[in-house]
Amino acid sequence: MSSATHPAAAPATSGAGSNAMILFAVAAVAVLLVAPFGVYPVFLMKVMCFALFACAFNLLLGYTGLLSFGHAMFFGGSAYICAHTTKVLGFTPELALLAGVAFSAVLGLLAGLLAIRRQGIYFAMVTLALAQMFFFFCLQAKFTGGEDGLQAVPRRPLFGVIDISQDIHLYYFVLAIFLFGFFVIYRTIHSPFGQVLKAIRENEPRAISLGYRANQYKLLAFVLSAALAGLAGSTKVLVFQLASLTDVAWQMSGEVVLMTLVGGMGTVLGPVVGAAVIVTMQNYLAGLGEWVLVIQGVIFVLAVSLFRRGFVGEVIAVWQQMKARKANS
Amino acid sequence: MFELLGIPPQALFGQLLLGLINGAFYAMLSLGLAVIFGLLNVINFTHGAQYMMGAFGAWMLLNYAGIPFWGALVLSPIVVAIIGMVIERTLLKRLYHLDHLYGLLLTFGLALILEGLFRRQYGSSGLPYNNPLPGGTNLGFMFLPNYRAFVVAASLVVCLATWFVIERTKLGSYLRAATERPDLVQAFGIDVPRMITLTYGFGVGLAALAGVLAAPAYQVSPTMGSNLIIVVFAVVVIGGMGSIMGAIVTGFGLGVIEGLTKVFYPEASSTVIFVIMALVLMVKPAGLFGTAK
Numbered sequence: 001m002s003s004a005t006h007p008a009a010a011p012a013t014s015g016a017g018s019n020a021m022i023l024f025a026v027a028a029v030a031v032l033l034v035a036p037f038g039v040y041p042v043f044l045m046k047v048m049c050f051a052l053f054a055c056a057f058n059l060l061l062g063y064t065g066l067l068s069f070g071h072a073m074f075f076g077g078s079a080y081i082c083a084h085t086t087k088v089l090g091f092t093p094e095l096a097l098l099a100g101v102a103f104s105a106v107l108g109l110l111a112g113l114l115a116i117r118r119q120g121i122y123f124a125m126v127t128l129a130l131a132q133m134f135f136f137f138c139l140q141a142k143f144t145g146g147e148d149g150l151q152a153v154p155r156r157p158l159f160g161v162i163d164i165s166q167d168i169h170l171y172y173f174v175l176a177i178f179l180f181g182f183f184v185i186y187r188t189i190h191s192p193f194g195q196v197l198k199a200i201r202e203n204e205p206r207a208i209s210l211g212y213r214a215n216q217y218k219l220l221a222f223v224l225s226a227a228l229a230g231l232a233g234s235t236k237v238l239v240f241q242l243a244s245l246t247d248v249a250w251q252m253s254g255e256v257v258l259m260t261l262v263g264g265m266g267t268v269l270g271p272v273v274g275a276a277v278i279v280t281m282q283n284y285l286a287g288l289g290e291w292v293l294v295i296q297g298v299i300f301v302l303a304v305s306l307f308r309r310g311f312v313g314e315v316i317a318v319w320q321q322m323k324a325r326k327a328n329s
Numbered sequence: 330m331f332e333l334l335g336i337p338p339q340a341l342f343g344q345l346l347l348g349l350i351n352g353a354f355y356a357m358l359s360l361g362l363a364v365i366f367g368l369l370n371v372i373n374f375t376h377g378a379q380y381m382m383g384a385f386g387a388w389m390l391l392n393y394a395g396i397p398f399w400g401a402l403v404l405s406p407i408v409v410a411i412i413g414m415v416i417e418r419t420l421l422k423r424l425y426h427l428d429h430l431y432g433l434l435l436t437f438g439l440a441l442i443l444e445g446l447f448r449r450q451y452g453s454s455g456l457p458y459n460n461p462l463p464g465g466t467n468l469g470f471m472f473l474p475n476y477r478a479f480v481v482a483a484s485l486v487v488c489l490a491t492w493f494v495i496e497r498t499k500l501g502s503y504l505r506a507a508t509e510r511p512d513l514v515q516a517f518g519i520d521v522p523r524m525i526t527l528t529y530g531f532g533v534g535l536a537a538l539a540g541v542l543a544a545p546a547y548q549v550s551p552t553m554g555s556n557l558i559i560v561v562f563a564v565v566v567i568g569g570m571g572s573i574m575g576a577i578v579t580g581f582g583l584g585v586i587e588g589l590t591k592v593f594y595p596e597a598s599s600t601v602i603f604v605i606m607a608l609v610l611m612v613k614p615a616g617l618f619g620t621a622k
Contacts, residue, residue, distance in 0.1 A: 293444060
């Protein structure tokens with residue numbers, strides 16, 4: 001992908017900047033710790049699940065330049081495994097989560113091996129087609145419950161001892177998972193590995209000529225993204241006690257693209273903001289039925305036509321402009 | 330009658346014919362996608378929605394204006410193509426200088442809008458459309474419904490005509506030249522932006538024509554496009570978008586393979602095309618008729 005795609009590449013963190021970052025992170029975690037006393041916890045958990053999903057997706061689109069149109073297969077596939085192992089095999093939540101993540105990582109490896117053989121637009125079409133194949137598999141397979149999905153998945157005690165049947169207790173577990181996932185992604189982006197991914201995004205032939213095996217890097221990023229999307233999907237099962245075909249349908253893949261686009265692709269916080277905006281919108285507009293689809297489409301068109309940098313990307317751009325002006329005066 | 334591997338020949342030929350019809354739609358849609366991609370570098374995600382609009386156009390013309398199928402076959406694609414050209418002029422045009430992915434995202438958003446609007450207005454279940462060519466011919470080994478024969482023949486004629494225009498006429502040579510080097514063609518005094526608009530209109534019209542043909546064969550429903558377009562994407566990946574003939578051959582061929590799968594192993598009929606796509610990606614990543622670029 002060309003550099004024009006990523007006007008909002010994350011700014012380099014200087015000394016003063018990283019202090020501000022740490023302050024911001026501490027404040028954000030503090031807000032999240034007290035938030036369930038003011039806001040409905042299930043809603044917050046839903047936002048965190050989708051925020052993690054979008055962050056995982058952004059690792060691929062924003063930092064590696066690969067548009068996957070099939071991420072629902074990792075999200076939903078992992079959800080099915082988590083629900084099945086909990087409900088039928090009697091796994092405790094942490095084991096069910098691990099099983100779900102392991103499944104989506106393996107699925108990501110298989111899909112990634114095929115998909116990275118093509119680039120750009122073909123990559124998007126291949127991932128979309130593979131996800132649709134997985135959708136039909138889930139529709140016909142016995143263990144997924146077909147059209148009904150897996151309902152009323154029990155919330156077993158965590159590690160066999162900690163009770164999470166209350167929403168408020170579960171909230172802190174989901175928050176821990178979200179922060180863990182977010183931290184993994186943050187560290188990945190700011191590691192030497194992440195730098196190579198960005199190099200591949202900006203100019204793949206050049207990265208190859210510098211001696212980097214671009215395909216191996218892309219594959220690893222794909223598997224990591226799939227595994228984290230799976231973590232989000234499995235966590236969603238704990239919250240809603242449900243895994244269904246909605247989670248693996250192509251509309252879900254589209255939704256995560258929309259969240260990332262609206263929030264700002266290639267920014268650390270963009271997907272979180274995007275997920276919060278879209279989930280909030282869906283909650284308020286749930287009564288409007290088919291209009292939700294239309295409104296999502298309109299947001300897509302507006303975002304692509306008018307603010308390609310997304311919310312967070314635009315804020316960063318304005319902030320950098322102000323800084324540049326201050327430096328000049 | 331003889332039996333083939335335990336399958337009665339009526340069932341076999343019946344599914345083969347259904348496969349050919351599906352293949353006809355795959356061929357027309359992937360052809361339109363390929364023509365649009367060649368000149369615009371945009372993968373038109375709205376293609377499925379435009380196919381659906383073609384079918385709804387025929388239904389509306391019949392139910393609101395009393396225009397029968399044969400009139401709709403001409404009118405509906407023209408109307409949908411005009412709407413498509415307006416979209417190209419107002420929205421798509423502004424994205425050509427950006428990464429190709431933005432075109433995909435924009436057309437995906439448009440597809441959501443169109444599908445949502447039609448679902449709100451007409452519901453998710455399908456609307457019936459009467460068969461304009463009832464009856465059929467008994468060929469001895471099978472019964473051939475007239476309309477299905479017409480769909481396959483019409484699609485073949487349209488596909489081959491498109492191939493002829495692009496590969497064998499002067500207009501087609503301009504088009505192929507503009508696909509390679511738009512700047513140079515522009516310098517020779519040919520209005521490339523207008524050509525791009527007309528090409529998009531043509532590709533969209535092709536999708537709408539397929540939609541009109543599909544209306545009597547299937548039901549007219551708002552979701553008919555999104556289900557089909559993903560399969561067509563797989564068809565495009567298998568065939569590669571490099572050649573017109575490749576798109577036609579792959580479309581019909583995969584339709585037939587899908588039909589045969591329905592006879593011999595029905596459980597796999599909805600996934601067989603995706604499996605073939607995976608196999609082709611392993612053996613020849615550029616697609617059967619594609620050239621690595």
